[in-house]
Amino acid sequence: MTTEGEHLTREERRRRTEAAILASARHAFATSGFERTTIRAVAADAGVDPALVMQHYGSKEGLFAASAAWAEQHESMLTAAPADLPRAALDDLLSRFEDPAGGEAAIALMRSCLTHPVAARVMRDDVMCDRKAAVEAALEGPDAALRAGVFAAVMMGLSMARYLLEVPPVCDATAEELHRVVEPLLRALVEPPTA
Amino acid sequence: MTTEGEHLTREERRRRTEAAILASARHAFATSGFERTTIRAVAADAGVDPALVMQHYGSKEGLFAASAAWAEQHESMLTAAPADLPRAALDDLLSRFEDPAGGEAAIALMRSCLTHPVAARVMRDDVMCDRKAAVEAALEGPDAALRAGVFAAVMMGLSMARYLLEVPPVCDATAEELHRVVEPLLRALVEPPTA
DNA sequence: GAGTTCACTCTACAGCGGTTGACCTTTGCT
DNA sequence: AGCAAAGGTCAACCGCTGTAGAGTGAACTC
Structure with missing residues (x-):
């Protein structure tokens, strides 16, 4: 996806797509739970190839571990x-x-x-x-x-x-x-x- | 399955296997949730062919509907x-x-x-x-x-x-x-x- | 400006799981 | 006995999903 912003450094691109994937994943996991969300759906929502998700997070479990979290209590x-x-x-x-x-x-x-x-x-x-x-x-x-x-x-x-x-x-x-x-x-x- | 009880009428047999399937299904759904329980596992636990489960309950959703229930409140x-x-x-x-x-x-x-x-x-x-x-x-x-x-x-x-x-x-x-x-x-x- | 690296895509595999239709076998009726 | 029906099994299909490997094009390095 990567909107038409110009001159993005490689790391910047990476950060953005990674963030996009994570946002889509969080949304999917929060909405549908682990079993019902598919890597493909997350990738599609992020405008990215499914294989890229694997490359970034290793596995569906890895993606879930990165998505589901409980911030420190106040x-x-x-x-x-x-x-x-x-x-x-x-x-x-x-x-x-x-x-x-x-x-x-x-x-x-x-x-x-x-x-x-x-x-x-x-x-x-x-x-x-x-x-x-x-x-x-x-x-x-x-x-x-x-x-x-x-x-x-x-x-x-x-x-x-x-x-x-x-x-x-x-x-x-x-x-x-x-x-x-x-x-x-x-x-x-x-x-x-x-x- | 059908233990070695003798001379079971047809309806009786049917009731028993249906009950066995339902018990296995309840246990599986209660333990693993809907998505993680498979018809095959339920059938195996009940000592029965997977297809039989379909014949009795129509679909996995039907089996779940028959298994998950909330009794009337006191x-x-x-x-x-x-x-x-x-x-x-x-x-x-x-x-x-x-x-x-x-x-x-x-x-x-x-x-x-x-x-x-x-x-x-x-x-x-x-x-x-x-x-x-x-x-x-x-x-x-x-x-x-x-x-x-x-x-x-x-x-x-x-x-x-x-x-x-x-x-x-x-x-x-x-x-x-x-x-x-x-x-x-x-x-x-x-x-x-x-x- | 040439080569390397890295983000990314395409294609494909392999397994699983719900579902189905044909078949067998025992029961019940006449 | 003989036929119909119903309980039960077997083998297979088909779609989906996680995952892997080869390939591509642009960004970085020298």
Whole structure:
């Protein structure tokens, strides 16, 4: 493809096509999941030959690994006091998915995390356990580990309902509404079990 | 297959092999998702020729439709007072997934609900919206619809973390521990927002 | 300005997987 | 017994998809 821009250095060309391929791949993986996206479709969308995709990323697995990613969680998740955790976690979720590139990468990971072994491992060990650890560190009292795990599960359920399944009331809600409804819920997890 | 039982009527034979195929299919779909399970594998596991599967269920989609299902929710979900909803919902979830056949059918549906169009539709429109409606009917106050939707999202997140992704602290917890940790959380959603 | 390198394309292979139609074999009816 | 029907098998087709290898033309080097 390479629009009619002139005088592109070789490396510049390479970077552009590589970026184009990656963008198409992210979109395809985020939309259709790993199994349903074909190298050919990605290549066509990027205006490129299928074989070129292989040359750049080695294999479909390699392309997926480069496309599906979970950006670092915000520092606020790690440093927040228990009382501030709910807000920090929701902010982290919202900003992560609204980011244009990172959002699709995150969606691509989630989309396949129930059916693709590597995506499942990343989701379980990296995303969920990191989340859990961050929350658990701030918790006290009994069931701290389980409460942290449930915290992570809730965030995952919300993300999937809002961005992947697109369940009506959740995917249409504004950020404010979500804060209003979800934060009290998370607070019930984070606060030491009253009584 | 057809173990060495004697004198089976034709219809009886048919029922048995059909049941064997369905059991294998449920297991395969629940374990690997729609795209990764092959008719051939299902047939082999059931000790049957692949073509027979087609004859019984018409197509892979038909087999999936027969395998992935979401049993009716317990009446308690529909008749519970708001204060009892959390317990009813958790009981519904736990008993649904521990049921030997229904559990795999439910897992099969969830496993593919992010990547298979029909499964996604069923999950969104039937499961989530029914759940939401049941909860919403019991709620009052502002954001009732959204709170009901978030309620459904939380249940989905828990199910996936526990039965599909198998995230450590959540999948190892006993029913009692889950009740102890999750119910207060749901109560925060169900109770009218205490200003 | 000639040769090399590198991005890129074309063509083809090989395997898999859903699906089909012809065939066999046992059951049930008369 | 004999015929029809239904459960079940076998072999094959056909399209798709990941992947590999040879080739091409433009960009860089000297």
